Amino acid sequence: MRIGVFVCQCGTNIASTVDTERVAQEVKKLPDVVYTTTYMYTCSEPGQQEIQRAIEEHNLQGVVVAACSPRMHEPTFRRAVEKAGLNRYMFEMANIREHVSWVSNDREANTKKAIELVRMAVAKLRFNQPLFPSRVAINKRVMVIGGGVAGIQAALDCADAGLDVVLVERRTSIGGKMAQLDKTFPTIDCSSCILGPKMVDVAQKENITLHAYSEIESVSGYVGNFAVRVRKKATYVDWKACTGCGVCMEKCPSRKVPDEFNEGLSFTRAINIPFPQAIPKKATINRSYCIYFTKGKCGICAKVCPAKAIRYDMTDEVVTEEVGAIIVATGYDLFDPSAYGEYGAGQYRDVITGIQYERILSASGPFGGHIKRPSDGREPKDVVFIACVGSRDASVGRPYCSGVCCMYIAKQAILTKDHIPNSRSYVFYMDIRSPAKNYDEFVRRAQEEYGVQYIRGRVGKIYPRGDRLVVQGMDTLLGIQVEVEADLVVLATGIEASRGARELAEKLHISYDQYGFFMENHPKLRPVETNTAGIYLAGVCQGPKDIPASVAQGSAAAAKVLALFARDTIETSPQVASVTERACIACGKCIEVCPYGAIRWKELKGGVRKAEVITTVCQGCGLCNATCPPKAIQLQHATDNQILAEIEELCA
Amino acid sequence: MWSEITKKLQETVQNIMPQVEAVIGWERGFNEIRIKPVVIKKEGDISKLVWNPFCVQNLSGYLVKSPAVIPREGRRVAICVKGCDSRSVTALIQEGFLKRDQIFIIGIPCSGTVDWRKVMKRLERSSVIHRAEIKDGRLMVEHAEGVEEIPLREILLRRCLRCVYPNPTVSDVVIGETVSPHIEKEDLYKDVEAFERKSLDERRKFWAETLSRCIRCYACRNACPLCICQDWCIAERRDPKWVTQKPTLKDILLFHGIHALHLAGRCTECGECERVCPMEIPVMFIKEKLNETTLRLFSYEAGIDSNLVPPLLTFNPHETGI
Numbered sequence: 001m002r003i004g005v006f007v008c009q010c011g012t013n014i015a016s017t018v019d020t021e022r023v024a025q026e027v028k029k030l031p032d033v034v035y036t037t038t039y040m041y042t043c044s045e046p047g048q049q050e051i052q053r054a055i056e057e058h059n060l061q062g063v064v065v066a067a068c069s070p071r072m073h074e075p076t077f078r079r080a081v082e083k084a085g086l087n088r089y090m091f092e093m094a095n096i097r098e099h100v101s102w103v104s105n106d107r108e109a110n111t112k113k114a115i116e117l118v119r120m121a122v123a124k125l126r127f128n129q130p131l132f133p134s135r136v137a138i139n140k141r142v143m144v145i146g147g148g149v150a151g152i153q154a155a156l157d158c159a160d161a162g163l164d165v166v167l168v169e170r171r172t173s174i175g176g177k178m179a180q181l182d183k184t185f186p187t188i189d190c191s192s193c194i195l196g197p198k199m200v201d202v203a204q205k206e207n208i209t210l211h212a213y214s215e216i217e218s219v220s221g222y223v224g225n226f227a228v229r230v231r232k233k234a235t236y237v238d239w240k241a242c243t244g245c246g247v248c249m250e251k252c253p254s255r256k257v258p259d260e261f262n263e264g265l266s267f268t269r270a271i272n273i274p275f276p277q278a279i280p281k282k283a284t285i286n287r288s289y290c291i292y293f294t295k296g297k298c299g300i301c302a303k304v305c306p307a308k309a310i311r312y313d314m315t316d317e318v319v320t321e322e323v324g325a326i327i328v329a330t331g332y333d334l335f336d337p338s339a340y341g342e343y344g345a346g347q348y349r350d351v352i353t354g355i356q357y358e359r360i361l362s363a364s365g366p367f368g369g370h371i372k373r374p375s376d377g378r379e380p381k382d383v384v385f386i387a388c389v390g391s392r393d394a395s396v397g398r399p400y401c402s403g404v405c406c407m408y409i410a411k412q413a414i415l416t417k418d419h420i421p422n423s424r425s426y427v428f429y430m431d432i433r434s435p436a437k438n439y440d441e442f443v444r445r446a447q448e449e450y451g452v453q454y455i456r457g458r459v460g461k462i463y464p465r466g467d468r469l470v471v472q473g474m475d476t477l478l479g480i481q482v483e484v485e486a487d488l489v490v491l492a493t494g495i496e497a498s499r500g501a502r503e504l505a506e507k508l509h510i511s512y513d514q515y516g517f518f519m520e521n522h523p524k525l526r527p528v529e530t531n532t533a534g535i536y537l538a539g540v541c542q543g544p545k546d547i548p549a550s551v552a553q554g555s556a557a558a559a560k561v562l563a564l565f566a567r568d569t570i571e572t573s574p575q576v577a578s579v580t581e582r583a584c585i586a587c588g589k590c591i592e593v594c595p596y597g598a599i600r601w602k603e604l605k606g607g608v609r610k611a612e613v614i615t616t617v618c619q620g621c622g623l624c625n626a627t628c629p630p631k632a633i634q635l636q637h638a639t640d641n642q643i644l645a646e647i648e649e650l651c652a
Numbered sequence: 653m654w655s656e657i658t659k660k661l662q663e664t665v666q667n668i669m670p671q672v673e674a675v676i677g678w679e680r681g682f683n684e685i686r687i688k689p690v691v692i693k694k695e696g697d698i699s700k701l702v703w704n705p706f707c708v709q710n711l712s713g714y715l716v717k718s719p720a721v722i723p724r725e726g727r728r729v730a731i732c733v734k735g736c737d738s739r740s741v742t743a744l745i746q747e748g749f750l751k752r753d754q755i756f757i758i759g760i761p762c763s764g765t766v767d768w769r770k771v772m773k774r775l776e777r778s779s780v781i782h783r784a785e786i787k788d789g790r791l792m793v794e795h796a797e798g799v800e801e802i803p804l805r806e807i808l809l810r811r812c813l814r815c816v817y818p819n820p821t822v823s824d825v826v827i828g829e830t831v832s833p834h835i836e837k838e839d840l841y842k843d844v845e846a847f848e849r850k851s852l853d854e855r856r857k858f859w860a861e862t863l864s865r866c867i868r869c870y871a872c873r874n875a876c877p878l879c880i881c882q883d884w885c886i887a888e889r890r891d892p893k894w895v896t897q898k899p900t901l902k903d904i905l906l907f908h909g910i911h912a913l914h915l916a917g918r919c920t921e922c923g924e925c926e927r928v929c930p931m932e933i934p935v936m937f938i939k940e941k942l943n944e945t946t947l948r949l950f951s952y953e954a955g956i957d958s959n960l961v962p963p964l965l966t967f968n969p970h971e972t973g974i
């Protein structure tokens with residue numbers, strides 16, 4: 001084989017701690033290596049042309065580029081060699097930046113290691129084979145998991161572009177957390193007034209299929225051809241018949257059901273429609289409070305329902321949806337403040353969370369939009385807001401900033417003043433984070449026009465005095481202890497990963513971080529892609545963000561899906577497992593360990609069984625190869641011979 | 653006592669003979685301490701069957717490895733198993749190589765089998781054995797140059813001295829009284845632990861010296877009932893080229909490493925690999941380390957319960973301990 005080696009200096013990224021010239025000279029001595037050179041930026045256009053020129057001039061059959069991590073530029077160089085007529089798999093990359101020059105300043109040791117890595121790449125390249133991708137048709141339907149604002153935006157954008165969309169929502173209505181909010185910062189426009197029309201759009205678009213009150217059971221397949229099993233949970237109401245008239249809810253005798261939508265501040269009925277703007281506006285029976293289910297007799301809803309839609313014998317139904325791409329927009333949950341015993345959340349009824357305060361402020365909330373204390377219904381005069389409850393605090397396992405609390409506190413303080421002009425608001429904060437457009441001006445307005453008292457410091461203790469609460473804290477700017485008597489305390493609870501996020505990630509084969517947020521493919525350059533092709537992220541499931549950012553990501557994910565679907569077929573990577581049939585001893589171990597169900601039995605003449613790889617399902621993880629005792633199953637482009645050649649070279 | 657069990661064994665086989673295709677058992681070899689496997693297919697041969705502490709072989713390999721005794725559809729093959737052998741059978745069932753209803757298992761509790769090499773070493777130059785008898789925990793050997801009496805414990809195989817499952821874990825019929833193990837279960841890996849306390853240099857030296865004796869005859873692999881690649885063993889193939897034919901320590905080490913790792917989470921410690929090694933290399937010791945790890949990480953022992961899934965034969969993202 002005639003091999004060319006290109007050693008990249010990466011400006012000074014590599015050249016400053018690796019003697020790239022020496023690397024090039026040393027590897028020139030290797031058998032089969034006929035051409036070596038160094039280049040300032042091999043990934044640049046002239047750098048790529050240099051490779052193509054050398055392929056032609058020196059009749060190269062294989063190319064090694066010693067540069068950065070293959071994660072970013074392997075596709076770049078593969079395209080470059082392919083343009084010059086080589087098969088794209090006759091290319092190897094040695095990572096002498098992340099693995100060498102950035103790790104140590106020892107120039108001598110770095111150079112030695114760089115030479116070793118290039119030698120290994122050359123050794124592997126000698127065993128490379130031209131590989132060819134196959135093409136499979138794309139199923140141009142998209143599934144959006146999660147019907148919050150990010151998911152709604154993604155679904156609408158895809159639907160507007162003419163795609164068939166399947167929207168799956170865990171709760172009985174779409175809308176997510178945004179539907180619970182009263183107003184939105186920094187414009188103070190009504191949350192449900194701006195979200196409502198989008199929710200209605202979802203219901204009205206003919207090409208959106210909505211599965212509300214449904215969860216993902218399992219996901220199989222691959223980019224372009226996923227099969228998702230969706231569990232439609234039993235609502236005990238035939239939604240096709242239900243008109244959403246609400247008579248059942250009015251007549252239901254089970255009246256002490258905590259209202260989830262109102263964050264437990266009021267009661268709803270065992271059969272209910274969660275809120276007036278719900279989409280779909282259909283009733284659902286809450287089995288654990290329904291008298292018919294708990295005591296065995298009642299049946300009032302069935303009697304009063306004018307549409308005869310009640311079905312007590314309904315069971316969960318599992319439907320399979322076939323889609324070509326999946327957008328995950330599962331949102332978030334809020335930190336449980338009971339971790340902070342000193343704040344007395346759960347102990348004092350007038351210590352509430354930010355989202356509870358949203359419901360109190362809302363005209364459709366538990367008190368009809370009048371600010372009242374949950375304990376005695378009295379209008380509060382002094383309201384204390386405490387920031388960073390479950391944010392930026394490693395001691396509760398939440399070292400990250402939730403990014404929205406500073407802003408929603410300012411908004412809630414402004415709204416408090418609007419509702420009760422003679423009220424006073426106090427904010428205990430660590431720092432104010434308001435970096436987006438018009439955000440800092442908004443916080444300033446709260447301080448300057450609305451007279452909100454900002455006290456920089458943490459609260460140490462909250463305790464009752466009479467029917468009020470004493471908030472003891474530190475003003476670190478003045479260096480003194482402060483004590484505020486409050487009628488109501490609002491804890492700005494932070495964002496945490498949605499419950500069940502990890503389980504869903506495992507079903508989708510996407511990665512998640514230590515807090516349960518889904519991992520993007522690249523934090524800067526591929527923010528809505530996951531590591532699994534065909535699965536995209538939108539909204540807070542990827543990390544804390546506010547409504548504008550969530551909406552932007554929803555649209556971004558939709559754009560990615562549209563780009564994917566712009567073609568009719570998709571290339572499947574040839575870097576998959578393949579079975580050497582004569583060596584297969586039919587032990588079936590590969591079938592047992594395959595995480596993707598990509599291996600099955602194949603029956604030959606005479607009933608002889610052999611393992612067979614479904615190449616379109618195989619993700620190339622290599623577990624089967626590691627497990628196969630006679631190594632009959634090999635991972636293309638990472639065969640035993642290729643890996644062994646690298647080890648042999650390194651240990652030589 | 654051994655003749656009584658042998659008699660019962662022959663009676664049992666007599667009774668089941670009409671239902672089975674063949675019976676895999678042991679028969680006398682060229683002298684009384686050398687026993688060999690036998691496959692009984694007709695009633696006239698039943699008298700060949702014996703049971704005594706010289707019945708060292710694990711016969712379960714004959715159920716799966718070529719030339720295997722495979723029953724026709726709807727028929728069964730009977731096999732005689734000791735405690736250790738029964739675990740191999742269970743492991744083969746777990747991995748789908750055997751169907752439980754295809755085999756009839758004759759279990760024989762075993763208080764330990766004799767290492768004939770240890771006996772021969774005691775006899776020094778004399779190699780012709782006229783008669784051997786085990787009585788009251790002692791072996792009495794009449795040989796060409798006299799009579800030798802040896803306490804049984806001194807000539808048992810290493811595997812038997814550390815056996816904790818002397819009674820069959822699976823069987824259709826049991827012949828003989830239940831026996832108690834030689835050691836407590838918590839002492840099973842005390843040799844491994846003691847070895848690990850040695851320095852890296854000492855350990856490297858031990859394996860370098862020990863493995864340099866290996867002649868790559870592959871007897872260890874051939875005797876292992878769970879080494880199922882047979883003609884496709886990568887030790888004898890050059891594509892993929894894991895090992896070469898060169899007699900270097902590197903190739904030897906790689907072979908034994910592959911052999912052991914292929915048995916990770918599967919080895920039942922029947923000790924056949926070590927028993928058959930002509931160079932007396934303690935081959936099972938490598939697997940003991942892997943089994944110790946398997947037990948620690950997964951609380952799993954191979955070949956105990958045919959309903960369990962071996963920990964390395966599944967993909968479980970919720971796996972704990974690792």
